[in-house]
Amino acid sequence: MNSIQTPLGHEPISTSHWSRTAPAAPPCPALEGTIAVDCTIIGAGYSGLIMALELAAAGRSVVVLDAEAPGWAASGRNAGHVAPLFWGAKKTPRQIVAAYGDDMGARMNRMVADSGRWLFDLIDRHGIACDARRGYLYLARTEASLAKHRETFEEWSEFGGVFEAIDCTELARHVTSPNYAGGVWLPNGGLVNPLALSRGLAAAAVREGVQVFGNSRAVSAVKDGEVWRIQTTQGAVRSRTLLVAAGGYADALFPVLRKAAYTVHCGVIATDPLPDKGTSTLPGRVPVADLDDKAVFSPAIDAEGCLAISFLIGPGDLEMRKALKICAPRIAKAFPQLSPPEFKRIWAGKFTITPDGAPRLLRLADNAFAATGCNGLGHTLGISAARELAKLALGVGKDAINFRVEDAKPLPASSAANWLLRHVAFPLVNRAG
Numbered sequence: 001m002n003s004i005q006t007p008l009g010h011e012p013i014s015t016s017h018w019s020r021t022a023p024a025a026p027p028c029p030a031l032e033g034t035i036a037v038d039c040t041i042i043g044a045g046y047s048g049l050i051m052a053l054e055l056a057a058a059g060r061s062v063v064v065l066d067a068e069a070p071g072w073a074a075s076g077r078n079a080g081h082v083a084p085l086f087w088g089a090k091k092t093p094r095q096i097v098a099a100y101g102d103d104m105g106a107r108m109n110r111m112v113a114d115s116g117r118w119l120f121d122l123i124d125r126h127g128i129a130c131d132a133r134r135g136y137l138y139l140a141r142t143e144a145s146l147a148k149h150r151e152t153f154e155e156w157s158e159f160g161g162v163f164e165a166i167d168c169t170e171l172a173r174h175v176t177s178p179n180y181a182g183g184v185w186l187p188n189g190g191l192v193n194p195l196a197l198s199r200g201l202a203a204a205a206v207r208e209g210v211q212v213f214g215n216s217r218a219v220s221a222v223k224d225g226e227v228w229r230i231q232t233t234q235g236a237v238r239s240r241t242l243l244v245a246a247g248g249y250a251d252a253l254f255p256v257l258r259k260a261a262y263t264v265h266c267g268v269i270a271t272d273p274l275p276d277k278g279t280s281t282l283p284g285r286v287p288v289a290d291l292d293d294k295a296v297f298s299p300a301i302d303a304e305g306c307l308a309i310s311f312l313i314g315p316g317d318l319e320m321r322k323a324l325k326i327c328a329p330r331i332a333k334a335f336p337q338l339s340p341p342e343f344k345r346i347w348a349g350k351f352t353i354t355p356d357g358a359p360r361l362l363r364l365a366d367n368a369f370a371a372t373g374c375n376g377l378g379h380t381l382g383i384s385a386a387r388e389l390a391k392l393a394l395g396v397g398k399d400a401i402n403f404r405v406e407d408a409k410p411l412p413a414s415s416a417a418n419w420l421l422r423h424v425a426f427p428l429v430n431r432a433g
């Protein structure tokens with residue numbers, strides 16, 4: 001498979017490597033007729049499904065609508081890494097406190113530091129079979145880089161983050177590479193099969209009484225007195241509260257959401273199971289990320305022994321040739337002993353980022369809210385934002401919400417910024433390595 005002609009991130013979900021082993025989704029028929037509930041959620045990715053679980057646990061009746069199916073978008077297509085930090089570990093807890101103030105900054109940091117543990121506990125609690133594996137390793141190429149990043153991780157400890165610096169002897173147990181001087185171990189990070197997680201969350205939501213509808217694109221949302229009427233292609237929902245969890249897939253229904261954050265196109269390539277199941281490269285099968293890469297280099301070996309690597313997509317179609325141009329030099333440098341593996345699958349998805357790397361909770365109208373800006377960390381930042389949006393929907397005051405709540409408005413020059421990211425910034429950082 002060389003070139004995919006469908007719009008990026010809209011390839012059939014069966015293209016994704018994760019669909020090989022993910023269990024089927026629970027039956028999610030299209031909505032027909034009109035139903036009334038306390039809350040309607042648009043989007044059945046991690047964000048929408050976590051909001052649904054939180055609201056159902058608080059006794060609310062909930063409908064989740066998805067234009068396609070649970071996990072069809074970024075939540076089922078991502079690389080599966082669970083990293084409880086801000087974007088690429090590059091935003092430090094102190095910077096968050098400086099930007100958001102002592103109180104909110106500290107609450108944000110504590111929530112994010114705890115977000116990996118929270119997710120793994122949720123997976124256990126609901127018995128979700130998604131090949132969840134705990135333990136994550138950030139890698140530094142030089143002693144100087146290791147020392148610098150150790151300082152950042154020490155800041156995280158002040159907010160409950162659990163991290164352990166490891167030297168190159170310890171590192172050798174996990175990574176066979178001459179390219180790294182040491183690393184930082186995150187016991188509460190890890191790896192999941194994201195499509196299995198998405199479908200498992202949908203199944204858990206259904207068990208908790210949530211009504212999840214697939215093939216049900218919301219096409220209008222109109223306020224009738226105190227009640228929202230959300231029209232889908234074949235039915236309608238009436239509810240007092242409306243939550244939008246459309247991620248990078250927001251459509252014309254809420255145009256402001258397409259401009260309230262920037263959109264990133266991201267791809268993943270994966271091999272078939274490697275002959276040695278990856279043990280000569282990542283002997284501990286722990287997912288890793290290179291702290292010194294200017295773009296993204298985060299290889300992982302999945303439960304079947306396949307190597308999967310994500311990359312930022314520049315201009316043009318999704319093509320294996322272009323993906324290899326970005327990923328192959330990184331693999332060769334990090335693992336010179338590895339004969340170049342053959343990548344068999346390629347797929348893509350979209351997510352949103354914000355200028356400061358922190359998620360946003362947005363007020364769209366009375367009793368209508370959205371979360372955006374998972375910043376490439378849907379399992380941790382994105383799910384944390386979804387939990388907080390659910391609290392907002394339950395009537396918790398803004399002061400007790402762990403992320404800033406603001407009126408939805410477009411970012412300045414968002415279209416130009418999206419173009420610059422994809423056509424200038426990503427090609428540059430992809431080349432820099």
Ligand SMILES: Cc1cc2nc3c(=O)[nH]c(=O)nc-3n(C[C@H](O)[C@H](O)[C@H](O)COP(=O)(O)OP(=O)(O)OC[C@H]3O[C@@H](n4cnc5c(N)ncnc54)[C@H](O)[C@@H]3O)c2cc1C
Nearest residue numbers: 043045046047067073075078079081218247349374378379
């Ligand atoms: C290639 C890639 C790799 C990534 N790697 C990682 C990683 O390793 N670790 C990590 O933590 N994060 C990663 N991410 C980010 C993560 O996947 C996202 O942050 C997360 O999945 C976003 O979840 P979401 O629920 O907000 O949105 P999505 O999962 O994108 O779901 C949005 C849903 O809204 C639905 N929708 C939109 N409009 C409507 C409408 N009008 N009516 C009904 N439904 C609608 C869509 O059909 C879609 O299902 C990656 C993302 C990509 C694309």
